Amino acid sequence: MMYSFPDDLVQTQRAWYAAYGQLAIRPSHSTAAQTTVLRRQLTRLSVRISTHPYWAAHPGRPPAARMALRELARDPALTHR
Numbered sequence: 001m002m003y004s005f006p007d008d009l010v011q012t013q014r015a016w017y018a019a020y021g022q023l024a025i026r027p028s029h030s031t032a033a034q035t036t037v038l039r040r041q042l043t044r045l046s047v048r049i050s051t052h053p054y055w056a057a058h059p060g061r062p063p064a065a066r067m068a069l070r071e072l073a074r075d076p077a078l079t080h081r
Contacts, residue, residue, distance in 0.1 A: 003061075003065050003068045003069070005054065005065075005068075005069055005072065006052070006054055008052075009049065009052050009054050009069065010069065010072060010073055012045055012048050012049050012052070013049055013069050013070065013072075013073035014073045015045055016042065016045040016046065016049060016073075017073055017074060019038055019041045019042050019045060020042060022038055023035070023038040023039065023042065026038070049069075
């Protein structure tokens, strides 16, 4: 099934993956404060994704649509329009 996601939702999911990637490859010399900043960023982005108005406008779709959003955000070659 094809989904038409709003640009801001796709960009927020991409930002989530970028922050997650930074946290995953965090150098050992990083400070606890730097780690905390990344974790807080992930939390804020997660809230923005899960409470986006798109989900309220499309009830009953979330599991499959959320997976499609994740796949779209991971692969920049995919388009969402």
